[in-house]
Amino acid sequence: MALTIRERRVPRLHISLDLPSCAGAFRYPNPPVAAPAASTSSAAARVGDQQLRSSDLDRVAVLGRGNSATVYKVANRRTSAVYALKVLHGGGGGAAAAEADVLRRADSPHVVRCHSVLPAASGDAALLLELVDGGSLASVVARAGAFPEAALAEVAAQALSGLAYLHARRVVHRDVKPANLLVTTAGEVKIADFGIAKVLAHAGDHCTAYEGTAAYMSPERFDSERHTDPFAADVWSLGVTILELLMGRYPLLPAGQKPTWAALMCAICFGEMTSLPDDAASPELRAFLAACLHKDYTKRASVAHLLAHQFVAGRDVVASKLALRRLVTGA
Known part of the structure; x- marks a missing residue:
C-alpha cells in the first residue's frame, strides 16, 4: 500500500513504501477488465502526421492502477494503432505537463516515448504513451x-x-x-x-x-x-x-x-x-x-x-x- 509520510523536519515528503507485491504499485499489463468509455473531449494533439483527439481513442483494457494515475490500453478508432494512456487523477494537468516535458527531452530506444498530452474525462489530464507489449x-x-x-x-x-x-x-x-x-x-x-x-x-x-x-x-x-x-x-x-x-x-x-x-x-x-x-x-x-x-x-x-x-x-x-x-x- 502506498503511504504518504510526514515528519516535522521535512517540508515536503512524498514517499511510497511499495514493494512489488503491494497493492498500489502499477501492474503493467494486467488482463483486460471493464473500463469506462473514452473521453469525448474535442481537444486534439498531433501524433506523427495525424491530428488526434481524445474522442478518437477507445479504452481497451486497464493496464495498471496507482494512487495518482490509471494506465489504459487504448486504440485509435480510425487507424487501429494502439497506445498506453496514463490518466492522472485530480486534474493533474501540471503533473502531466511536467512529465511530458521530461519525456520530450528523450529520444532513446530505452526510454518510453510520449506522443502527446491530452485532456481526459472529469478534468483529468492524460499522457499518450508508447505501448510496451511485454509489461513491466x-x-x-x-x-x-x-x-x-x-x-x-x-x-x-x-x-x-x-x-x-x-x-x-x-x-x-x-x-x-x-x-x-x-x-x-x-x-x-x-x-x-x-x-x-x-x-x-x-x-x-x-x-x-x-x-x-x-x-x-x-x-x-x-x-x-x-x-x-x-x-x-x-x-x-x-x-x-x-x-x-x-x-x-x-x-x-x-x-x-x-x-x-x-x-x-x-x-x-x-x-x-x-x-x-x-x-x-x-x-x-x-x-x-x-x-x-x-x-x-x-x-x-x-x-x-x-x-x-x-x-x-x-x-x-x-x-x-x-x-x-x-x-x-x-x-
Missing part, C-alpha cells in the same frame, strides 16, 4: 520467477544505456524499480514513469526533494537535509532492481517481513549487503552489484563505469537478449 519487469518476475544471469546482463545493459542518455541531459529519474522498467516481447527494456523525475538546471546541481519508493531509495536519500548526487541514487535503485530480479523477491528484507518505514530505513542505511549462496551468482555479477550498492554515494560506480563493467560489456549480446525475450514471452 515486476510483472515478468512475478510470473516467471528469478532471472538467469544472461537476462540480467541484458536488463542492466539496456537500463544503463537509458540512464546514461537521461543523465547526459541532466534528467534524474528518482524512482527506478522493476515496476518502472518496461520490456517488449522483442527484449527491449525501456525506462518509464517519470512522475517524480527532475531536470537539473545546471551540471553539478543536487536534489533535496524527498520523494520516491522507499524500498528502492539509496541510503543518502533518507536524510532529507543532505545535498547528494541524484545520479548516484539512480544507480543504487538499479542495483536493488537487478538484485531483486536475481533473487525473485525484494532482496533487502527477509522474505515475508513487513516493509515498514523503520525496517526499510535500517536495512538500507545500516544493513549488510544481502548474502548470496556461492552458486547463486558469478564473480562478475557480484562485483557489479557491489559497485551499484556502495552505501557511500561518493564511492558508488557511475553509469559510465557500469556500462564498461565486465558483467555488462563482456556479455554475449545475442544470448542475453534471447534469454530475456524467452522470459518475457514464456517461450
Whole structure:
C-alpha cells in the first residue's frame, strides 16, 4: 500500500513504501477488465502526421492502477494503432505537463516515448504513451520467477544505456524499480514513469526533494537535509532492481517481513549487503552489484563505469537478449 509520510523536519515528503507485491504499485499489463468509455473531449494533439483527439481513442483494457494515475490500453478508432494512456487523477494537468516535458527531452530506444498530452474525462489530464507489449519487469518476475544471469546482463545493459542518455541531459529519474522498467516481447527494456523525475538546471546541481519508493531509495536519500548526487541514487535503485530480479523477491528484507518505514530505513542505511549462496551468482555479477550498492554515494560506480563493467560489456549480446525475450514471452 502506498503511504504518504510526514515528519516535522521535512517540508515536503512524498514517499511510497511499495514493494512489488503491494497493492498500489502499477501492474503493467494486467488482463483486460471493464473500463469506462473514452473521453469525448474535442481537444486534439498531433501524433506523427495525424491530428488526434481524445474522442478518437477507445479504452481497451486497464493496464495498471496507482494512487495518482490509471494506465489504459487504448486504440485509435480510425487507424487501429494502439497506445498506453496514463490518466492522472485530480486534474493533474501540471503533473502531466511536467512529465511530458521530461519525456520530450528523450529520444532513446530505452526510454518510453510520449506522443502527446491530452485532456481526459472529469478534468483529468492524460499522457499518450508508447505501448510496451511485454509489461513491466515486476510483472515478468512475478510470473516467471528469478532471472538467469544472461537476462540480467541484458536488463542492466539496456537500463544503463537509458540512464546514461537521461543523465547526459541532466534528467534524474528518482524512482527506478522493476515496476518502472518496461520490456517488449522483442527484449527491449525501456525506462518509464517519470512522475517524480527532475531536470537539473545546471551540471553539478543536487536534489533535496524527498520523494520516491522507499524500498528502492539509496541510503543518502533518507536524510532529507543532505545535498547528494541524484545520479548516484539512480544507480543504487538499479542495483536493488537487478538484485531483486536475481533473487525473485525484494532482496533487502527477509522474505515475508513487513516493509515498514523503520525496517526499510535500517536495512538500507545500516544493513549488510544481502548474502548470496556461492552458486547463486558469478564473480562478475557480484562485483557489479557491489559497485551499484556502495552505501557511500561518493564511492558508488557511475553509469559510465557500469556500462564498461565486465558483467555488462563482456556479455554475449545475442544470448542475453534471447534469454530475456524467452522470459518475457514464456517461450
